[in-house]
Amino acid sequence: MKFTKMQGLGNDFVVIDAVRQAVDLSPARIRFLADRHFGIGCDQILIVEPAQDSDADFRYRIFNADGGEVAQCGNGARCFARFVRDHGLCDQDEIRVDTQAGRLILRPRPDGSVTVDMGVPRHAPAQIPLLAEAEALAYPVEIDGAAWEFGAVSMGNPHAVLRVENVDSAPVAALGPRLESHPLFPERANIGFMEIVDRNHIRLRVFERGSGETLACGSGACGAVVVGVERGWLDSPVRVDLPGGRLDIAWAGRGSPVLMSGPAVSVFEGEIPA
Numbered sequence: 001m002k003f004t005k006m007q008g009l010g011n012d013f014v015v016i017d018a019v020r021q022a023v024d025l026s027p028a029r030i031r032f033l034a035d036r037h038f039g040i041g042c043d044q045i046l047i048v049e050p051a052q053d054s055d056a057d058f059r060y061r062i063f064n065a066d067g068g069e070v071a072q073c074g075n076g077a078r079c080f081a082r083f084v085r086d087h088g089l090c091d092q093d094e095i096r097v098d099t100q101a102g103r104l105i106l107r108p109r110p111d112g113s114v115t116v117d118m119g120v121p122r123h124a125p126a127q128i129p130l131l132a133e134a135e136a137l138a139y140p141v142e143i144d145g146a147a148w149e150f151g152a153v154s155m156g157n158p159h160a161v162l163r164v165e166n167v168d169s170a171p172v173a174a175l176g177p178r179l180e181s182h183p184l185f186p187e188r189a190n191i192g193f194m195e196i197v198d199r200n201h202i203r204l205r206v207f208e209r210g211s212g213e214t215l216a217c218g219s220g221a222c223g224a225v226v227v228g229v230e231r232g233w234l235d236s237p238v239r240v241d242l243p244g245g246r247l248d249i250a251w252a253g254r255g256s257p258v259l260m261s262g263p264a265v266s267v268f269e270g271e272i273p274a
């Protein structure tokens with residue numbers, strides 16, 4: 001089975017073409033491919049499939065390193081666009097891709113970056129029951145006697161965003177796993193730690209559902225900006241500095257899609273038994 005290793009700000013992926021080759025991976029095989037010691041190594045596996053609807057160009061499936069399938073991956077979407085262009089699967093400047101969470105529009109730029117229309121932040125009470133209540137944007141939670149407050153938002157995948165004074169000292173390793181699997185999130189959640197630099201600039205670290213802390217999380221950056229704008233802390237557009245680099249996020253407010261722009265890099269091509 002042919003694959004391409006790619007990365008978006010160090011959030012890394014094994015991208016597999018299921019248009020030109022038959023692909024049927026079990027969760028155990030996904031975990032093997034993602035394993036950084038026994039397999040290829042990546043945060044997520046991305047599968048490029050033929051479109052199922054006539055007005056889409058492709059279908060995009062995403063699997064976390066733990067083998068679970070999820071509905072959204074922002075950094076992966078930019079790599080998806082680079083992949084289909086580099087592999088001659090499409091030459092459009094606007095690529096329509098269907099995911100479990102809905103439609104993404106990918107726009108490769110001449111400078112090599114990609115802008116993704118990530119869709120409108122969702123109301124997803126199945127993923128995040130809190131979204132059925134008013135205080136989803138400022139929800140108190142106590143962990144080991146310490147009081148925290150987070151904002152909840154779905155970008156097609158669930159995110160909880162905490163504001164911290166300094167991301168460098170944020171308790172990502174201690175608090176990330178506890179909140180990722182908290183009963184408040186029936187499908188678990190991605191946990192963002194956001195430091196407000198100014199009204200158009202944040203620093204962000206994300207403990208990702210099913211993969212742990214990554215160098216960058218595209219949907220997490222979108223979710224953090226949505227929470228920050230809704231709480232009155234941020235004005236669009238927002239520069240998001242993650243450990244792996246910079247994303248630029250724009251959001252015109254409720255009912256509008258979130259637009260994310262950033263790099264997508266192909267690292268190497270490979271082949272491995274399916």
Ligand SMILES: N[C@H](CCC[C@H](N)C(=O)O)C(=O)O
Nearest residue numbers: 073074075157208209218219
């Ligand atoms: N761990 C995420 C999927 C990947 C998201 C991240 N890689 C991104 O760029 O959005 C989840 O379980 O929803």
